[in-house]
Amino acid sequence: MKLKWECLDRKVVYENDWMTVLEDDVINPGGGRNQYGHVHFRNRAVAIVAMDDADHVWLVGQERYTLAEYSWELPMGGAPLDEEPLAAAQRELQEETGLTAVNWSELMKLHPSNSITDEVGYVFLATDLTEGATSFDEMEDLTVRRLPFKDAMHMVFDGEITDAMSAAALLRIHAVRTSSAR
Structure with a gap:
């Protein structure tokens, strides 16, 4: 069974030359809605x-x-x-x-820390x-x-x-x- 996340909204919390800290409003694979904070590496x-x-x-x-x-x-x-x-x-x-x-x-x-970064x-x-x-x-x-x-x-x-x-x-x-x- 393939689970899927749905991003409803995204907010940039912080960014610099190396990374962007994001907070997404998501529907999780279980159907619940919550906030998901994560880091995008450049x-x-x-x-x-x-x-x-x-x-x-x-x-x-x-x-x-x-x-x-x-x-x-x-x-x-x-x-x-x-x-x-x-x-x-x-x-x-x-x-x-x-x-x-x-x-x-x-x-x-x-992926060194795949629950919180996309590194x-x-x-x-x-x-x-x-x-x-x-x-x-x-x-x-x-x-x-x-x-x-x-x-x-x-x-x-x-x-x-x-x-x-x-x-x-x-x-x-x-x-x-x-x-x-x-």
């Missing part, structure tokens, strides 16, 4: 699992204002809608880690890496860390990596490796 998200020949990955650490805590994550950033996700991933990897990669493959497309995320695997200089943007104060993949997995399992895109990407690689090993 960018896509991209994240990168940069993996070297020694099975090490790169993480980026930073203070996240919304959480008021330090967060270890994959290198990631925003991709304007007119920029291809792969090009944005290549740019973000270089900016945040100084790395460039010869080989790229898309690991997954996901779309793309995760790429980057291999055959070359190190170079970082070029952080003015809002970033990042710590870059290279560590064995197994240690990154322990960080996911121990709750030290809580970013949804990072955890999903690392778990996907782990699952593929585990199922292939059987």
Whole structure:
């Protein structure tokens, strides 16, 4: 059975260069009428699992204002809608880690918080890496860390990596490796 929402009216509550906060007057799939607040993103998200020949990955650490805590994550950033996700991933990897990669493959497309936003995320695997200089943007104060993949997995399992895109990407690689090993 396919359920359908009906939007009767839409109000812009707030907007800036990155997002629009909306409040819709809706008829929900059960037939009831209510308000539904959600966020429209003006960018896509991209994240990168940069993996070297020694099975090490790169993480980026930073203070996240919304959480008021330090967060270890994959290198990631925003991709304007007119920029291809792969090009944005290549740019973000270089900016945040100084790395460039010869080989790229898309690991997954996901919706990080689909009950409240329309954000779309793309995760790429980057291999055959070359190190170079970082070029952080003015809002970033990042710590870059290279560590064995197994240690990154322990960080996911121990709750030290809580970013949804990072955890999903690392778990996907782990699952593929585990199922292939059987």
